[in-house]
Every structure is written in structure tokens, then in C-alpha cells.
Amino acid sequence: MISLVRYMFTVLLLSQRYLAPLLLFVGLAAVLTSNDTGPLAATYSAVAASMLLCSTWLTMALIGLEDPPHRSIVVVSAGGHLRVLLGSVATAAAWCLLLTVAGLGLPLLFGTHTVGPADLALGTEAQLVSAFTGMAVGLVCSRLVFRRQGYALVVALVLLLAVMLGKGMSPVNVMLTDLQHASNSADVLGSTSVLVAAAALLLAVGTAVTHAITVKKS
Known part of the structure; x- marks a missing residue:
């Protein structure tokens, strides 16, 4: 498995298809956190939203590398x-x-904040929730499921809007709501860790669904 991951990592690196989602992530994080002086919980929610888009795009790009x-x-x-x-x-x-x-450091670079261990832990958890959810969306909208990428893009956009805006529909929506209203990172650290587990379960379901469709098509 390590050799397989190393191979895929290298292929993606050489293809340079990681550049667009990477630039999207950095650009959104910079714009959304520039000159920010508010609570880091709310700041990291903006970074987490950027991670959701980036992880979806990155996953779709990775799986679509090979014909x-x-x-x-x-x-x-x-x-x-x-x-x-x-x-x-x-x-x-x-x-x-x-x-x-990078997401942990960018808000500290572009804004003015007093950072503590709880803030960094919360920022990590928030981004993991978004990363796992975005990867799940990317899997079910990948070339393995949709042969026509135009359809895949439409479905991906619909799912992303649903997980971000659908009240209580996904770990991401619950997390963003909690972080936007939190004045202290330590207050939502425990509840966000539960959402990390929920997002990991969502990723497992997305992997299972994608595998079942792939095997059926092969």
C-alpha cells in the first residue's frame, strides 16, 4: 500500500493537477482571513470551508488522472x-x-490573533471534517462513477451546496454553525471531534459506494 500511495502521490505531483485546488485553497483562505482579528474558531471555519472545496476537487482530479x-x-x-x-x-x-x-498557519499570517493549543486543535479538527466530507463527495462524483465529467461536476456542486447549507444535513454544516457562534475554541473542541468521526464514517460510506459501482461496471 505504501508503494501504491507513493506512486499515486508522484503521478499527481508530476501531472500538476494539484495546482488548481491548491491555489483555490490558499486564495480562499487568504481572502477570507485577511486582516481578521476575531475569534480563531470562526476564522478556522472559513478555512474549513475552503478545505471542503479543495478536497473535493483534489480527489476528483486524482482519480481522473488515469484513463x-x-x-x-x-x-x-x-x-x-x-x-x-x-x-x-x-x-x-x-x-x-x-x-x-498550511490552513493552520495562513490565518495567523494574514490576521492578528492570540493562538493557543485549543485553537490549533480545533483548526485541525475542523479541516479534517471538511477534508473527509469533501473526499467522500469527490469519490462519488469521480470518473469511476460518472463517465461524463459534466454530469459529475453538476452533481458535485449540488452535493457541496447540500453539505454546506443544508441545516443539520452533514457534519460540515453542523461544524460551521458551531464554530461561527463559538467565542472560545475549547468550548467546541469535544463536539467537533465527534464530527470528525462522523465525517470519517461518511468517507467510508462514499468509498464503499464507489467501490461497488466500480466493480459493477468492470
């Missing part, structure tokens, strides 16, 4: 569709973890 014949070769070499899919999930998660580090 069907090339992917078939990778599946045979790796030992099955599930192993390749899990490698894709692990690779996308690794990229999101790197972005999470």
Missing part, C-alpha cells in the same frame, strides 16, 4: 479495485493533511 486502460493495469498490478481505491483515498488524505498544516 481506463492504464487504470486496469494498475488494478492488476496492485491486486484489485479495492486496493487501488484505498490507495487513492490515502493519497488524497495525505495531500489534505499537508494542506491542513
Whole structure:
């Protein structure tokens, strides 16, 4: 699995398809947190919203790197569709973890804040909630599920709007609401950790659905 992740990480790096979602993340985080002096809980909610969009785009780009014949070769070499899919999930998660580090630092660079351990922990949790949810959306809207990427894009936009704006419909919506109204990061640290687990479960469901459709189509 480590070799598979290393291969996918390298392929994405050389393809440069990570640049667009990366620039989107940095640009949104910079604009949304520039000159901010409010509570870091609300600030990190803006960064988490950026992570949601970036992780979705990054996951779709990663899975769409290889055409069907090339992917078939990778599946045979790796030992099955599930192993390749899990490698894709692990690779996308690794990229999101790197972005999470950047997401913790950008608000401190562009704004004026007094930061504590609880703030950094909350910022990490918030971005993980968004990353796991965005990866789930990216999986079910990837080329493995939708052959026509125009349809995939429309479905992805609808799902992203639903998870962000649908009241209580997703861990992301609940988290954004909690963080926007929190004056102290420590107050919502425990509840956000529960949302991380819920988002991880959502990612597992998205992986299972994508695998089932992939196997059925193959």
C-alpha cells in the first residue's frame, strides 16, 4: 500500500493537477482571513470551508488522472479495485493533511490573533471534517462513477451546496454553525471531534459506494 500511495502521490505531483485546488485553497483562505482579528474558531471555519472545496476537487482530479486502460493495469498490478481505491483515498488524505498544516498557519499570517493549543486543535479538527466530507463527495462524483465529467461536476456542486447549507444535513454544516457562534475554541473542541468521526464514517460510506459501482461496471 505504501508503494501504491507513493506512486499515486508522484503521478499527481508530476501531472500538476494539484495546482488548481491548491491555489483555490490558499486564495480562499487568504481572502477570507485577511486582516481578521476575531475569534480563531470562526476564522478556522472559513478555512474549513475552503478545505471542503479543495478536497473535493483534489480527489476528483486524482482519480481522473488515469484513463481506463492504464487504470486496469494498475488494478492488476496492485491486486484489485479495492486496493487501488484505498490507495487513492490515502493519497488524497495525505495531500489534505499537508494542506491542513498550511490552513493552520495562513490565518495567523494574514490576521492578528492570540493562538493557543485549543485553537490549533480545533483548526485541525475542523479541516479534517471538511477534508473527509469533501473526499467522500469527490469519490462519488469521480470518473469511476460518472463517465461524463459534466454530469459529475453538476452533481458535485449540488452535493457541496447540500453539505454546506443544508441545516443539520452533514457534519460540515453542523461544524460551521458551531464554530461561527463559538467565542472560545475549547468550548467546541469535544463536539467537533465527534464530527470528525462522523465525517470519517461518511468517507467510508462514499468509498464503499464507489467501490461497488466500480466493480459493477468492470
